[in-house]
Amino acid sequence: MQLRVRALETVLTEKGYVDPAALDAVIEAYETKVGPHIGARVVAKAWSDAAFKRALLDDATKAVLALGVINRVGDHLIAVENTPKLHNMIVCTLCSCYPWEVLGLPPVWYKSAPYRARAVIDPRGVLEELGVEVAEDVEVRVWDSTAELRYLVLPERAPGTAGLSEDQLAALVTRDSMIGVAVLSTPTAPPVPTTPPRGGTP
Ligand SMILES: [Co+2]
Numbered sequence: 001m002q003l004r005v006r007a008l009e010t011v012l013t014e015k016g017y018v019d020p021a022a023l024d025a026v027i028e029a030y031e032t033k034v035g036p037h038i039g040a041r042v043v044a045k046a047w048s049d050a051a052f053k054r055a056l057l058d059d060a061t062k063a064v065l066a067l068g069v070i071n072r073v074g075d076h077l078i079a080v081e082n083t084p085k086l087h088n089m090i091v092c093t094l095c096s097c098y099p100w101e102v103l104g105l106p107p108v109w110y111k112s113a114p115y116r117a118r119a120v121i122d123p124r125g126v127l128e129e130l131g132v133e134v135a136e137d138v139e140v141r142v143w144d145s146t147a148e149l150r151y152l153v154l155p156e157r158a159p160g161t162a163g164l165s166e167d168q169l170a171a172l173v174t175r176d177s178m179i180g181v182a183v184l185s186t187p188t189a190p191p192v193p194t195t196p197p198r199g200g201t202p
Contacts, residue, residue, distance in 0.1 A: 036103050041067070077151075078151050079153075085137070087139070090143050090145060094116075094146070132182060155177040
């Protein structure tokens with residue numbers, strides 16, 4: 001695969017279709033700048049800002065772009081919200097389509113044949129193996145990504161996180177929760193709220 005990629009890159013460069021410096025810039029961006037911390041920022045903002053959340057669920061591409069996130073040409077991002085009655089989960093049954101601009105590079109298991117096949121055949125079973133118990137009265141919806149359509153799960157905010165700042169909330173959001181294969185639990189050692197509690201000192 002590496003040889004094929006290198007051969008392709010050489011041909012495209014020799015024919016003048018791609019600029020090697022542009023390729024380097026793209027690779028560097030995905031290695032160092034783009035990652036799940038961007039998605040986590042988006043999720044934390046949606047939890048903290050009702051207008052942003054509406055905009056995100058309405059048109060995630062536009063909402064995320066407004067935050068200054070690097071966008072890839074042709075990507076169309078859709079945010080799906082987890083609720084007490086609905087659990088969303090993301091897969092690409094065909095290959096490995098993934099919302100790179102908000103989650104960075106896809107994990108190896110996401111690209112594996114068993115996950116791609118079983119996520120649609122037995123999503124509850126897969127979730128259970130990953131430690132996510134979805135109650136029977138909660139609907140599970142599996143979204144199949146394509147080259148044009150990418151999905152981001154807006155996970156449920158963990159209980160016990162009231163009063164946390166956007167930055168503190170973002171630190172609690174995991175990559176897997178944004179793929180829909182993990183749920184967020186109350187942090188064991190909750191970070192100290194930025195605003196000190198009111199009241200005088202003793
Ligand atoms: Co794909």
